[in-house]
Amino acid sequence: MSAGMAKTLATIHKVITRGVEVTRSRSQSFAEQGLPDEALWSGFVSYARTFVNLTHAHHDGEEVLIFPFGQQKMPDTSFDSLIAEHQQIAALLDEMGAAIDDAEKNPATESLSRISRLATQISEIWRPHIREEETIFSAARVNAVVTPEEQGKLMQQASQHGMQHAGPDYLAAPFILHNLEPEDRAHMAGEMPPIVSQELVPIVWKDQWAPMKPFLLP
Numbered sequence: 001m002s003a004g005m006a007k008t009l010a011t012i013h014k015v016i017t018r019g020v021e022v023t024r025s026r027s028q029s030f031a032e033q034g035l036p037d038e039a040l041w042s043g044f045v046s047y048a049r050t051f052v053n054l055t056h057a058h059h060d061g062e063e064v065l066i067f068p069f070g071q072q073k074m075p076d077t078s079f080d081s082l083i084a085e086h087q088q089i090a091a092l093l094d095e096m097g098a099a100i101d102d103a104e105k106n107p108a109t110e111s112l113s114r115i116s117r118l119a120t121q122i123s124e125i126w127r128p129h130i131r132e133e134e135t136i137f138s139a140a141r142v143n144a145v146v147t148p149e150e151q152g153k154l155m156q157q158a159s160q161h162g163m164q165h166a167g168p169d170y171l172a173a174p175f176i177l178h179n180l181e182p183e184d185r186a187h188m189a190g191e192m193p194p195i196v197s198q199e200l201v202p203i204v205w206k207d208q209w210a211p212m213k214p215f216l217l218p
Ligand SMILES: [Fe+2]
Pocket: 059, 062, 082, 086, 129, 133
């Protein structure tokens, strides 16, 4: 049985928190110091795009699965402000997606600065947003009203939902695992089908996500 939904939620938040920070800092340094070579550039485009897709998918999964579940188990909790923040972040993510498309066609300082600025704006909403979410779904609150079995089932559904909406698996799965330090990575690997972390990511998909490696943890 998994370690519970509080831990899984906090861990996926760590992936996205690192994702927005790496996207911000690298786009800023490319804008300031000049464009990288083609391989590093295509790796950055894949990384930033996967960040956008995964964050959209995470919010969608919360609105479709996690929040309705939370509402049912903790009827006094309001999710309205969290949903409003998702909408604000979604608009910024869409702008970022367009800026990434522009930058891919025509790598110019202007679109890189735009990506960096949007990442900063996303981060400003994101940080208090996840604090609020992790307070609502703290282990103590969740464990008081949800059995470990129910938590495991919900997290499995959320993980499936996420993988269906986060863009190509061969980018999303390594993005999740390798934006985490080893202990958290082991936890998330345990939430995925074993074949994903044991065979697909390290062997079958290895070359497809290799260009993102300079932006990921070893
Ligand atoms: Fe959220």
